[in-house]
Amino acid sequence: MTPFRGLSHVALVTGDMDATIRFWRDLLGCRLVGRLGRPGQRAYFFDAGAGTLVGFFEWPGVEPVPAREAQERVGGPFAFDHVALAVGSLDDLFGLKDRFTAAGVASSDITDHGFIRSVYLHDPNGITVECCCPARGADMARDPVAIEKEPTAVASAGPDPDPAAFPAPAGRRQWPVVPGTGYRAFVRE
Known part of the structure; x- marks a missing residue:
């Protein structure tokens, strides 16, 4: 089965961090639990419960x-x-x-x-x-x-993952881990 324990976070985008905080923290009641970055490059995270975070990256100029x-269809990307x-x-x-x-x-x-x-x-x-x-x-x-009346061929196989759908790894490998956004806030060297 899956190694996943749940949804860690969803990363969304905002051009107005203060309005976003007012909505997610003050209206919905989600605690603002993470604030990383600097003006124009902020990443803020709200606690949505059960270990799930809703994150917003600040992108100046994004509309x-x-x-x-919900479920209203749109065309294009x-x-x-x-x-x-x-x-x-x-x-x-x-x-x-x-x-x-x-x-x-x-x-x-x-x-x-x-x-x-x-x-x-x-x-x-x-x-x-x-x-x-x-x-x-x-x-x-x-x-x-x-x-559903007409499931896709792949969906007809049922709810469980198909181990033959993708090749299995040849073995476990130690991959390099590089510092990312927020590293300095959590690691003191």
Whole structure:
């Protein structure tokens, strides 16, 4: 199986770090746990719970993406649809919806997708953010779901990785490790 323990972080981009902090820290309640870099080259990280961080790189001059509905299709180059943050219960979701409304921040109706219930809004960068809670005890990681009528040939093989899909490494190798952004903040030599 996979060696992954979960999602470490998602790295996004902002041209307005202060507006991003106001949204992610002050509206959503995600603690600002990492601040690296300098003006024009900052990397800030917010705690999204369960060991997951949402990071923003400051790129001066970058513009917000046009706000769109989750799953609204677009043409041309495109990378992802939305970021989804999990909460524990429907009551937590109601609390967030109340918070967004009180703050005058536009958000969707609470939507029931069968396996989760969700509310959607946009951050200052135009990124669609979904806040969701489990519904009906569904857990796709525990109990995979396949209800599509015409799955792709590769998907038809099932949920588990195919060990023959890629060549196996010839052996374990010690790769060089080089310093990166943030190295000096965490390592004292």
